[in-house]
Amino acid sequence: xxxxxxxxxxxxxxxxxxxxxxxxxxxxxxxxxxxxxxxxxxxxxxxxxxxxxxxxxxxxxxxxxxxxxxxxxxxxxxxxxxxxxxxxxxxxxxxxxxxxxxxxxxxxxxxxxxxxxxxxxxxxxxxxxxxxxxxxxxxxxxxxxxxxxxxxxxxx
Amino acid sequence: xxxxxxxxxxxxxxxxxxxxxxxxxxxxxxxxxxxxxxxxxxxxxxxxxxxxxxxxxxxxxxxxxxxxxxxxxxxxxxxxxxxxxxxxxxxxxxxxxxxxxxxxxxxxxxxxxxxxxxxxxxxxxxxxxxxxxxxxxxxxxxxxxxxxxxxxxxxxxxxxxxxxxxxxxxxxxxxxxxxxxxxxxxxxxxxxxxxxxxxxxxxxxxxxxxxxxxxxxxxxxxxxxxxxxxxxxxxxxxxxxxxxxxxxxxxxxxxxxxxxxxxxxxxxxxxxxxxxxxxxxxxxxxxxxxxxxxxxxxxxxxxxxxxxxxxxxxxxxxxxxxxxxxxxxxxxxxxxxxxxxxxxxxxxxxxxxxxxxxxxxxxxxxxxxxxxxxxxxxxxxxxxxxxxxxxxxxxxxxxxxxxx
Numbered sequence: 001x002x003x004x005x006x007x008x009x010x011x012x013x014x015x016x017x018x019x020x021x022x023x024x025x026x027x028x029x030x031x032x033x034x035x036x037x038x039x040x041x042x043x044x045x046x047x048x049x050x051x052x053x054x055x056x057x058x059x060x061x062x063x064x065x066x067x068x069x070x071x072x073x074x075x076x077x078x079x080x081x082x083x084x085x086x087x088x089x090x091x092x093x094x095x096x097x098x099x100x101x102x103x104x105x106x107x108x109x110x111x112x113x114x115x116x117x118x119x120x121x122x123x124x125x126x127x128x129x130x131x132x133x134x135x136x137x138x139x140x141x142x143x144x145x146x147x148x149x150x151x152x153x154x155x156x
Numbered sequence: 157x158x159x160x161x162x163x164x165x166x167x168x169x170x171x172x173x174x175x176x177x178x179x180x181x182x183x184x185x186x187x188x189x190x191x192x193x194x195x196x197x198x199x200x201x202x203x204x205x206x207x208x209x210x211x212x213x214x215x216x217x218x219x220x221x222x223x224x225x226x227x228x229x230x231x232x233x234x235x236x237x238x239x240x241x242x243x244x245x246x247x248x249x250x251x252x253x254x255x256x257x258x259x260x261x262x263x264x265x266x267x268x269x270x271x272x273x274x275x276x277x278x279x280x281x282x283x284x285x286x287x288x289x290x291x292x293x294x295x296x297x298x299x300x301x302x303x304x305x306x307x308x309x310x311x312x313x314x315x316x317x318x319x320x321x322x323x324x325x326x327x328x329x330x331x332x333x334x335x336x337x338x339x340x341x342x343x344x345x346x347x348x349x350x351x352x353x354x355x356x357x358x359x360x361x362x363x364x365x366x367x368x369x370x371x372x373x374x375x376x377x378x379x380x381x382x383x384x385x386x387x388x389x390x391x392x393x394x395x396x397x398x399x400x401x402x403x404x405x406x407x408x409x410x411x412x413x414x415x416x417x418x419x420x421x422x423x424x425x426x427x428x429x430x431x432x433x434x435x436x437x438x439x440x441x442x443x444x445x446x447x448x449x450x451x452x453x454x455x456x457x458x459x460x461x462x463x464x465x466x467x468x469x470x471x472x473x474x475x476x477x478x479x480x481x482x483x484x485x486x487x488x489x490x491x492x493x494x495x496x497x498x499x500x501x502x503x504x505x506x507x508x509x510x511x512x513x514x515x516x517x518x519x520x521x522x523x524x525x526x527x528x529x530x531x532x533x534x535x536x537x538x539x540x541x542x543x544x545x546x547x548x549x550x551x552x553x554x555x556x557x558x559x560x
Contacts, residue, residue, distance in 0.1 A: 016283075018307045023329055024368055103406050107367065142408025144390035151369040151389045 024153045027068035034066045034074035042081040049088060055100045057085050062105040065112075067154040075156060082112050086129055094136045106141040110149045111156045113137065160448065160510050162541045163201055165194060170534040171214065172517050177221035179521065183207075184534060185214035191228055191238075193251075201540070209236050209253045216266045220273040226251070227276050229264035235278050235288070237297060256297040258286050266312050272319045274341050279310035285324055287336045287356075302334050302357050312373050312414075316380040317525070320345040320354060323383055325371030331385035331395075333361040349381050349397050366391050366404045372413040372427070378420050378526035384435075386412035386425050392435060394442045403442040405435065414518045418528040418545045424448065426515035426533055430507055434548050448531075450549035451508040512537040 011017045029037065041060055048057035061082050066074040089097065101109065116122075116130050138146065169187040176182070181204065183193050190208045194201035212232035219226050226238040236253040243250045258264060262281030269276045278286040278299070283306045286299035308328035315322055322336040335354035337345065350360040361383070365371055369388030376383055383395040388411045393404045410428035417423045426432040431449035435442060506512065513536035521542055522530035533541050 018328065022307060025364075107406075144407040144409055144411075147388070147390040147411055148367040148369075148406070152367040154368065 020153070027066060027071060027154075029066075029071070031071050031073065034071040035077065037064075038066065038074040038077040038081070042077060045081050045085060049085065054085060054089050054093065054097050058082075058097065058101060058109065059105060061085065062101070062108040065108050065156050067156050078156070079112060079115060080123060082109075083116065083123060083125055086133055087124060087126065091132055094133060095140070098133070098136045098140045103141070106137060106145055107148050107152075108156065109133075110137055110141070110145045111152070114149050115156060158544045158547060160541050160543045160547075162510050162539050164538060165201060165534075165540050166538040168538055169513075169536040170516065170538055170540070172216050173519070173532065173534040173540065174217045174219040174226070175519070175521065175532065176219050176224065182532075182540065183217050183219055183226055184540070185217060185228075186538070187213065189213065189230070189232075191217060191226070205251060207238055207251050207253070210234060212263070215264060216268075216279075218267050218269050218276065220269045223273045225269075225273070227256075227267050227269060229267035229278050231263040233260050233263060233280075234258060235264055235267060235286075235297075237276075254296060256286075256288055256299065258288075258299055259301070260284060260286060262309070265309060268313055268315055270315045270319050270336075271317055274319075275336075275338060277313050277315070277322055277336060279313045279324065279326075281309040283308060283310075285310055285313060285322065285334070285336075287322070287338060289338050289341045300338065300356065302336065304357065305359065305362070306332075311370060314375045316348070316350070316376050317378070318345050318348060318380060321348065321350055321360065321376075321380070323374040323376055323385075325374040325385050325387075327370045329365045329368050329370060329387070331363045331365070331371045331374050331383065331387075331393075332359060333383060333397075334359060361395070361397055361400070363393065363395055363400075363402060365389055366393065366406070369411065372411065373415045373425065375415050375417050375423065377417050377423075382420075384415060384417070384423055384425075386415050386427070392425055394435075394437065396439055401439070403437065405442060405444055407433075407444070409433075413514070414516065414533075416518050416520055416528070416531060417525075418520070418523075418531065419526055422545075424518060424531050424543075424545065426511075426518050428514045430509040430511045430513060430515060430535070432515065432518060432531065432533060432543055434545075444551060446548040446550050448543045448545070448547060448549070449509050449511075450547070452549070510541055511535045511539055 044060050045057045113130050113134050116125050166186045171185045171187055173184040180196050181193055183191050186192055189210045190206050193205040195204040210230040210232050212230050214228055214230045216229045229235045235256040235258055238251045238253050240249045241252040260280045260282040264278050264280050266279035275289040285302040288297045288299040291298045308326050310324050310326045312325045320337045320342055322334045325331045333350055335358040337354050337356050365387035367389035371385050371387045373386040386392045390407045390411045391404055393402050395402050412425040412427035415423055415425035421438050422436040424432045424434055431447050433447050434445050436445050515533045515535040518531055518533045520528040521532040529545055531543050
């Protein structure tokens with residue numbers, strides 16, 4: 001039986017097809033600017049961490065996080081910087097840090113935790129660290145935070 | 157403060173419900189191709205009639221209180237208007253369907269009568285909303301389509317009290333306000349906060365869900381000056397069009413799928429979290445104030461529950477089915493899944509809420525627009541529950557009890 005027809009891209013024949021990009025506002029910066037910003041933030045995070053200011057470091061990296069299809073370099077660097085913060089926080093400090101974050105920052109942090117869990121063995125990612133943060137973040141922000149991570153098309 | 161009254165109408169899910177004007181009858185769809193009308197008999201509901209004409213699942217029902225007509229929408233791409241007419245042979249009055257020319261190639265998902273009951277709107281999966289009005293010459297309902305700028309399935313609609321404006325929520329993650337002005341039906345509307353000149357298909361507002369979720373529910377406030385919408389990113393947004401100012405409340409819980417305003421400064425919304433949440437606020441800001449389902453109160457006592465078999469375990473969330481199978485496997489207890497006795501007595505699988513699964517529909521039950529005192533809900537667990545809007549329990553009590 002001929003099954004080739006199942007592989008036809010029917011969207012190509014639809015004049016009024018709904019594109020992925022129409023579902024969310026595009027990321028406002030071009031890839032080079034995004035990467036520059038990510039580098040500046042990485043530096044700011046390092047100086048915050050040197051002072052032991054974890055909430056400040058997280059706030060720096062979680063606001064206006066790069067998203068969308070064209071800024072992979074900036075996204076990777078941001079994830080790397082975030083992982084440094086996550087790894088260097090004592091597990092007893094996590095509940096307090098998580099609670100001090102605004103709701104938007106909590107949502108963004110959850111997105112990065114899921115992104116991290118989807119890339120096992122990448123860089124110095126550690127599953128147990130991610131799960132530790134995930135547990136505390138879910139306690140503070142609830143399941144709604146996870147639902148928002150799942151629905152949001154602005155993937156980090 | 158009175159406790160919620162729950163009726164177990166069926167062992168299947170209830171996809172939607174609509175009461176008649178004096179609340180003596182309720183039309184529901186028991187997850188099938190038929191509308192079932194229940195009549196109130198004391199403290200119980202008895203099946204009075206079954207309306208069969210659709211040949212796919214019925215997605216929405218609305219019962220016009222003044223003209224006593226029922227409109228139904230279904231996945232079979234049709235809508236019917238049902239009217240009580242004397243049968244020529246027997247003389248008995250029966251519900252007779254009238255065809256609606258929807259001209260759509262996807263399912264009809266949601267239907268609502270306009271406030272004047274002279275037209276109704278059908279939301280569809282064909283990226284369109286059909287605005288239907290009666291054509292006396294041919295004895296059918298004709299429709300005009302609202303199309304632009306809808307990009308996906310429309311999931312819910314709500315009429316503005318002026319009979320012209322229509323709000324829609326759709327799967328392209330936007331809530332919109334349209335003009336559904338029909339020349340032959342409507343007189344020229346007075347200017348509102350949404351706009352002054354309102355020809356058909358004017359887009360008066362477009363609001364995106366904050367974290368990109370399907371917009372499941374929309375609702376105009378009693379005055380029509382404020383719009384609320386709930387989306388699948390577990391958030392509810394309240395829009396004041398003048399600014400425009402949008403207040404968004406991000407919830408810690410599962411998404412809301414249905415909402416209704418109870419007063420100009422309050423609304424009740426429910427969904428996957430199985431309980432109605434109360435929100436209140438004004439132009440200065442909005443917040444969640446509590447739940448109507450006091451999970452700390454002792455339920456299942458007295459005559460609060462009635463119907464076929466009381467609190468039925470069937471149709472519960474997946475964990476219930478899982479436990480049923482596990483106990484059947486390890487201890488040989490419990491009947492076949494789906495039988496009314498399966499898992500009964502296993503208290504640990506029962507949710508602390510009154511509804512044992514997602515609430516799919518919430519509607520005003522008592523009071524008038526602007527001062528609703530009771531609301532009714534139906535859900536996937538087959539229950540119909542009447543709630544006192546003023547019996548609000550705190551959210552903190554609720555959270556701790558859910559952790560147990």
